[in-house]
Amino acid sequence: xxxxxxxxxxxxxxxxxxxxxxxxxxxxxxxxRLGEWVGHGPVLEEDIALTNVGLDLLGxxxxxxxxxxxxxxxxxxxxxxxxxxxxxxxxxxxxxxxLVELPNGDFAATMxxxxxxxxMHLSLLRALTGSADARVAEIAAKAVKEVAYHVERSxxxxxxxxxxxxxxxxxxxxxxxxxWPYTGEMFAVDAIESALIETGIxxxxxxxxxxWLAAIDAVLAEATLTPxxxxxxxxxxxxxxxxxxxxxxxxxxxxxxxxxQRAYPGAQW
Amino acid sequence: MSTEWPLxxxxxxxxxxxxxxxxxxLHASDAEMAVKNARDVYxxxxxxxxxxxxxxxxxxASSPGxxxxxxxxxxxxxxxxxxxxxxxxxxxxx
Numbered sequence: 001x002x003x004x005x006x007x008x009x010x011x012x013x014x015x016x017x018x019x020x021x022x023x024x025x026x027x028x029x030x031x032x033r034l035g036e037w038v039g040h041g042p043v044l045e046e047d048i049a050l051t052n053v054g055l056d057l058l059g060x061x062x063x064x065x066x067x068x069x070x071x072x073x074x075x076x077x078x079x080x081x082x083x084x085x086x087x088x089x090x091x092x093x094x095x096x097x098x099l100v101e102l103p104n105g106d107f108a109a110t111m112x113x114x115x116x117x118x119x120m121h122l123s124l125l126r127a128l129t130g131s132a133d134a135r136v137a138e139i140a141a142k143a144v145k146e147v148a149y150h151v152e153r154s155x156x157x158x159x160x161x162x163x164x165x166x167x168x169x170x171x172x173x174x175x176x177x178x179x180w181p182y183t184g185e186m187f188a189v190d191a192i193e194s195a196l197i198e199t200g201i202x203x204x205x206x207x208x209x210x211x212w213l214a215a216i217d218a219v220l221a222e223a224t225l226t227p228x229x230x231x232x233x234x235x236x237x238x239x240x241x242x243x244x245x246x247x248x249x250x251x252x253x254x255x256x257x258x259x260x261q262r263a264y265p266g267a268q269w
Numbered sequence: 270m271s272t273e274w275p276l277x278x279x280x281x282x283x284x285x286x287x288x289x290x291x292x293x294x295l296h297a298s299d300a301e302m303a304v305k306n307a308r309d310v311y312x313x314x315x316x317x318x319x320x321x322x323x324x325x326x327x328x329x330a331s332s333p334g335x336x337x338x339x340x341x342x343x344x345x346x347x348x349x350x351x352x353x354x355x356x357x358x359x360x361x362x363x
Binding site: 043044045046048049052152153156160 | 305310
């Protein structure tokens with residue numbers, strides 16, 4: 001795929017642009033996945049709640065992508081808008097985690113994916129509130145309150161369904177195990193992130209892994225679910241979603257997300 | 270056995286209001302979930318600062334059939350309204 005795997009020697013604004021896309025794309029892609037639940041939630045209340053989370057993420061994604069466009073403009077004189085970034089980039093140029101592009105599956109899989117992501121998301125945003133880049137710190141501070149609620153909701157569902165009926169327990173354990181290999185990428189740091197960690201702009205994702213594990217294990221224990229032990233991680237060694245290497249699912253998601261702007265360029269309502 | 274979650278009545282205290290007002294109802298499996306659902310269903314546009322929920326089945330309501338017996342006697346007793354009494358002109362600070 002074109003645009004996949006950025007040059008490793010990226011620094012300064014080029015690296016920041018890539019990092020902002022990583023932050024924004026995961027939000028946008030997960031928001032799109034959650035949006036697929038509209039009208040299909042198990043009950044009306046949950047339908048609204050789940051898509052509220054999606055809308056929170058979409059709002060955060062917009063802030064990251066808008067800033068990404070500004071950084072692009074100051075680095076090469078021609079910056080794209082949030083819409084151009086979201087609707088006119090191919091899969092290989094997307095920098096989201098593979099975890100968030102995976103299909104919704106059943107409600108258990110959707111909630112476990114959210115649970116894994118939310119816990120990382122919250123500690124990442126908390127760390128970013130201390131970023132040396134004022135804009136990054138600002139956006140993180142705004143997002144952190146919303147995400148604190150996401151974590152509460154996800155924990156709640158994991159415990160309810162894990163410690164629920166035998167059917168719900170079985171489905172949750174399956175989801176916990178199946179999605180596990182996609183969690184390693186969240187804490188993998190490549191050359192681009194290293195460069196930004198050095199200048200105090202990015203958060204050191206690798207330092208978030210231990211607290212994340214502890215939080216996940218505590219909730220899984222309460223949910224009577226068995227924590228996965230698999231060591232093998234998908235895309236965790238510099239060739240994952242953050243470098244533009246995606247699963248086959250992202251293309252289908254983008255086809256739906258981008259259809260209108262691709263078929264009718266510049267269309268508005 | 271009913272597979273449907275029980276119904277809850279939701280009361281929200283708004284930014285400026287002193288009392289919680291009934292805003293509607295929703296389904297939830299327990300009180301904690303009812304509060305969370307109420308947050309998502311009824312406070313999306315910053316309507317509230319506080320939420321109460323109560324099981325609909327725990328609320329005892331007057332029966333519409335008793336309406337006449339309960340409320341009509343008051344209709345003929347206008348003297349129960351303070352406006353029924355003319356105020357003497359000399360009264361101040363009322």
